[in-house]
Amino acid sequence: MDDRRLKYLLVLPAVTVVLATAVWPLGYSALLSLRSWKLSRSAEPGPFIGLENYLWALQEEPDFLNAVWVTTVFTFWTVLLTTVIALAIAVLLAPGGRLRLTVRTLLILPFAMSPALIGVSWRFMFNPDFGLFQAFFATIIPPLAEVQWLSHPQLALVVVIMADVWGWTPFITLVFIGGLAAVPGETIEAAHLDGAGGWTTFRHVVLPQMTNVIGVAVILKAIFSLKTFDTVYMLTNGGPGTSTQTLAHYVYVNGFKYYDMGYASSVAWLMVLPMAVLTWLYTRFVFARPGRA
């Protein structure tokens, strides 16, 4: 068989699977989002109602706007904290030596944990009666001794953010260590010879050469923050009330607790829009790589 046909046959099965398992559901949920369909009342899809589901979410549903707000706050803080802390740890671990290489290896451990398990672990750590972190914070900040973190609307969100940052920082650190290794040593030596101190060198020599890697990390983390579900579900299940309910959790509740397929699909689609923008930004980094035929 000649290459001109073979090359398409090679990619066809995989592309078909991607189309069937991801693009089809995306299209199908777009159609569902235009229908009224409560699965609890009818096994068959209801009538087309145009954009009513979307308008309902945007105009009539305080819970939707709450989920947008929670997701925004969560994404902002997790992206910021993860990026800054990971950058600091990467700088700390960048030089070689046995201790640093050992710690680098251990960084893989939190990241290989199921996010659901991370959520459970943090609920254990903040158990009001015997949680280790609960006890720790009660000791260093005595006014917090009586506070039940996971029952407090704002503090519960703080715990969710902490758990997520804990889970993601090791991985982003590894990304940054890779980025730091790609910064040519001569540029740093030259800065030192010119009399620049550690911070000045980092700020004006290293950081500018890291913009691409930081960009990739920020977008990637933002995407994963926006769709956070597992950790939230296991840690707080959106509560207390709806104070830690992210958009993904809100879709889950509407789809699989209230069985409102039409409405859940419309909110899911509202989630896809910011994701599409971020994905488009991300492709610019992926395709910016030189040397691809």
Next chain:
Amino acid sequence: MVRPNAARNEAIQVVLIFLVLAVMMIPIFWMGSAAFKYSVDVYQLKLFFEPTLRNFVEITEPPYLIQEKFLNSTIVATVTVALAIPLATLAAYGFSRFRLVGEKMMFVTILATQFLPAVVIVLPFFIMFRDLGLLDTRLGLIIVDLALVMPFGIWMIKGFIDGIPIEIEEAAMIDGASRLQVIGRVILPLAAPGIVTAGIFCFIIAWNEFLFALILTTNEAVTLPVGLALFKAEEGELWHYIAAAGILIMVPMWVLALLIQKHFVQGMTMGAVK
């Protein structure tokens, strides 16, 4: 004057490194140690305790039967990888070595797939599986997990094939090998370590997957992460059992992750960071 300063800096850095290590390991250690405690010891902040393995035995007994969840997780992740990796390898070769009409479009689609919220994908599948009777089956879970691992597989393996010099193939073709023979006898052996790496990576993703399993399984096909929710009694959560199940979820993945640690970053970032 420079020397004592450098020594002091290094001392501060070592302290900071140990601080990082502590924050990273304490939740893992604390949760992990609960798996080996008698339940009375879990409910006290005890650092020293009499270790026991009975939690691991008890979670295999009714009504928990954790070994069934372990089996489900193993089968689902294994079959998903076994289906995804051969297809991903062929596609990766195609994308690596040829220019295709609509290539960029296909790339963006594959990439975007990876970034879709899982909750968007699962709604239509829930409805379809309900009609087809695939809810609460391992087959159903394998089908949706394919959506999850396929893009990672294609991207990672393509990265490895990109690194194989094309001259090797040309030499084989001059010796009369067909394109398929080249793939089978030249590319596969050279890319094998990369293909195995991608397979392990996809296995970890499928193993840790939670949302699909939560929604699409209820009883028969429940996997380990969803099984964590089983350990509840009237008096509350049974943390010593949860911790034991947690060990079963994370320790096998640690072993696999350490095998492929150098490639973890590349896989997760879809090659945007090498």
